[in-house]
Amino acid sequence: MKERAKIILTGDRPTGPLHLGHYVGSLKNRVELQHSTVQYVMIADVQALTDHAEQPEMVRRNVLEVACDYLAVGIDPSQSTLFIQSLVKPLFELTIYYLNLVTWNRLKHNPTVKQEIIAKNFGESVPAGFMIYPISQAADITAFKADLVPVGEDQLPMIEQTNEIVRHFNRIYKKDVLVECKALIPKIARLPGTDGKPKMGKSLGNCIYLSDNADTLSKKVKGMYTDPGHLRVEDPGKVEGNPVFTYLDAFDPDKEAVEALKAHYQRGGLGDSVVKKRLNEVLQAFLEPIRTRRDEYVKDPGAVMQILQQGTGRANAAAHQTLLDVRKAMFLDY
Numbered sequence: 001m002k003e004r005a006k007i008i009l010t011g012d013r014p015t016g017p018l019h020l021g022h023y024v025g026s027l028k029n030r031v032e033l034q035h036s037t038v039q040y041v042m043i044a045d046v047q048a049l050t051d052h053a054e055q056p057e058m059v060r061r062n063v064l065e066v067a068c069d070y071l072a073v074g075i076d077p078s079q080s081t082l083f084i085q086s087l088v089k090p091l092f093e094l095t096i097y098y099l100n101l102v103t104w105n106r107l108k109h110n111p112t113v114k115q116e117i118i119a120k121n122f123g124e125s126v127p128a129g130f131m132i133y134p135i136s137q138a139a140d141i142t143a144f145k146a147d148l149v150p151v152g153e154d155q156l157p158m159i160e161q162t163n164e165i166v167r168h169f170n171r172i173y174k175k176d177v178l179v180e181c182k183a184l185i186p187k188i189a190r191l192p193g194t195d196g197k198p199k200m201g202k203s204l205g206n207c208i209y210l211s212d213n214a215d216t217l218s219k220k221v222k223g224m225y226t227d228p229g230h231l232r233v234e235d236p237g238k239v240e241g242n243p244v245f246t247y248l249d250a251f252d253p254d255k256e257a258v259e260a261l262k263a264h265y266q267r268g269g270l271g272d273s274v275v276k277k278r279l280n281e282v283l284q285a286f287l288e289p290i291r292t293r294r295d296e297y298v299k300d301p302g303a304v305m306q307i308l309q310q311g312t313g314r315a316n317a318a319a320h321q322t323l324l325d326v327r328k329a330m331f332l333d334y
């Protein structure tokens with residue numbers, strides 16, 4: 001069955017533990033798809049260094065944290081190949097070749113990169129490695145001939161750039177060596193922060209982490225932003241743009257109950273604390289088994305490292321094959 005299956009390449013930068021935004025944006029898809037596809041999940045430590053060059057130890061630490069998050073959430077090493085980006089050298093050779101196929105001007109106009117430059121206050125001091133990370137990401141994806149990339153919607157510009165490189169490469173080297181890919185974006189594409197900001201982000205301090213303990217989780221849910229116009233219980237409240245309801249939509253398995261809560265809230269007479277109590281129950285039930293599994297992996301970093309090493313071996317074999325094809329197409333097969 002898996003022989004003709006789709007190939008997935010996906011991953012995250014290890015700059016902090018993963019949060020519910022990651023889960024909704026891509027982890028859920030990865031867990032669900034791993035049985036019917038050939039899936040590679042990459043811990044993008046090299047990409048993490050493009051904007052954290054001065055914190056190598058932080059990146060190193062988070063490689064293990066993210067690996068534990070992946071395993072805890074249900075990415076199964078017998079179904080998916082988990083690997084560390086920096087250990088797969090063919091990716092960096094591909095990056096160098098692809099650099100010649102992209103103009104500087106094109107890089108400057110990648111909307112996600114543009115936003116990140118502002119968010120990170122880079123100003124004029126953008127590291128060159130950061131500017132070109134979309135090209136390195138194209139190498140990640142194409143090295144595995146991946147056709148499906150489950151990611152959050154902020155990654156769409158990367159997929160677009162990857163496909164431009166694929167088409168450009170295949171055109172000038174006159175071979176169908178590289179494969180175009182499609183992003184897989186979930187229905188609820190983005191989870192707002194607990195403060196109601198549009199996105200959960202580590203630097204914004206508005207995240208619920210997969211690794212949060214029960215107490216931290218309760219506190220975060222209690223402190224969540226809701227409808228600021230909903231002052232008294234009897235007042236009608238807004239459901240749109242109210243993160244408590246967005247989270248319920250994403251995590252509460254009982255859709256009818258959520259609809260009933262929404263209707264009651266909009267009519268008036270339903271207090272925020274009641275809705276938050278429900279959300280807390282739902283999230284505790286969701287995170288409890290993840291937390292338990294995570295604790296087991298955290299206790300055995302050697303076993304986690306071994307899973308990553310084994311996956312890295314498989315990832316290297318696949319990427320090396322593509323590199324041979326690429327070198328041949330480029331008359332570099334000496």
Ligand code: TRP
Pocket residue numbers: 009010011012013044047136137140141149151155
């Ligand atoms: N850019 C992704 C992030 O910021 C990480 C990443 C690197 C990635 N290479 C990738 C995602 C390839 C999907 C495919 O989290």
